[in-house]
Amino acid sequence: MIVKETSLKDCYIIKPPVFGDDRGYFSIRHDKNAFAKAFPQHPPFVLHNESFSSYGVLRGLHLQKGNAAQAKLVRCVQGKILDVAVDFRPDSPTYLQHFSIELSGDNHLQLLVPRGFLHGFSVLSETAIVNYQVDNSYQPETEFGIRYDDPTLNIDWQIPTTDIQLSEKDEKLGYLKL
Numbered sequence: 167m168i169v170k171e172t173s174l175k176d177c178y179i180i181k182p183p184v185f186g187d188d189r190g191y192f193s194i195r196h197d198k199n200a201f202a203k204a205f206p207q208h209p210p211f212v213l214h215n216e217s218f219s220s221y222g223v224l225r226g227l228h229l230q231k232g233n234a235a236q237a238k239l240v241r242c243v244q245g246k247i248l249d250v251a252v253d254f255r256p257d258s259p260t261y262l263q264h265f266s267i268e269l270s271g272d273n274h275l276q277l278l279v280p281r282g283f284l285h286g287f288s289v290l291s292e293t294a295i296v297n298y299q300v301d302n303s304y305q306p307e308t309e310f311g312i313r314y315d316d317p318t319l320n321i322d323w324q325i326p327t328t329d330i331q332l333s334e335k336d337e338k339l340g341y342l343k344l
C-alpha cells in the first residue's frame with residue numbers, strides 16, 4: 167500500500183497493491199494491519215457503504231458534525247468519479263481549501279478524507295459504483311452540507327452544470343456563511 171500526501175493537511179491518496187495478469191487483476195482493497203501501521207492513531211472503520219449513480223449525479227458536499235464526524239476511505243469500484251474533499255476545520259492551515267482527484271475502477275486509487283472535512287463526488291462515466299468505509303456510525307441528525315456550487319469554494323466538478331443531478335436534499339443545501 168502506497169500513501170501519498172495531498173495539498174490538504176491529513177488527507178491522503180492511497181494506492182493499494184494491484185497484481186495484474188492474463189486473467190485480470192487481484193487487489194488488496196483494505197489491509198487492516200498495513201493501514202494501522204501507516205495511520206496508527208486512526209479509529210477503526212465501522213461501516214462500509216456503497217452507492218451506485220449515473221453520469222452527472224453529484225452527491226455532496228456532506229459531513230457529520232461534532233462527535234459524529236466521520237473519516238472516509240473512498241474508492242470507485244466501477245466507472246469514474248471526481249472525488250472532492252474540503253478541509254472544513256477552522257483551526258487547520260488548509261481550512262476551506264479543496265482537493266479533487268479522479269478515482270476509477272481502472273486506477274484503483276483511494277482517498278482518505280479525514281474527520282471534519284466536507285466530501286462529495288461527481289460521476290464522470292456512464293455509471294459509477296462508489297464504495298467507502300467510515301469510522302463513525304450514521305447519525306442523520308448531525309448531517310450538514312454546503313452546496314456544490316458554493317462561490318467561495320469554487321470547485322470545478324468537471325461536468326457541465328446542465329448535466330448535474332442532485333438529490334432533493336442536496337438541492338436545498340446552503341452556501342457558506344463566513
Ligand SMILES: Cc1cn([C@H]2C[C@H](O)[C@@H](COP(=O)(O)OP(=O)(O)O[C@H]3O[C@@H](C)C(=O)[C@@H](O)[C@H]3O)O2)c(=O)[nH]c1=O
Nearest residue numbers: 215217225226227228229238285286287303304333335
Ligand atoms: C449516508 C447514509 C445514508 N443512509 C440512507 C439515508 C437515505 O435514505 C439514503 C440516501 O442518503 P443520502 O441522500 O444522504 O445519500 P448520499 O447523498 O449518497 O450521501 C453520501 O454522500 C457522500 C458524498 C458522502 O460523503 C457520504 O458520507 C454520504 O453523505 O440512504 C443510510 O442509511 N446510512 C448512511 O450512512
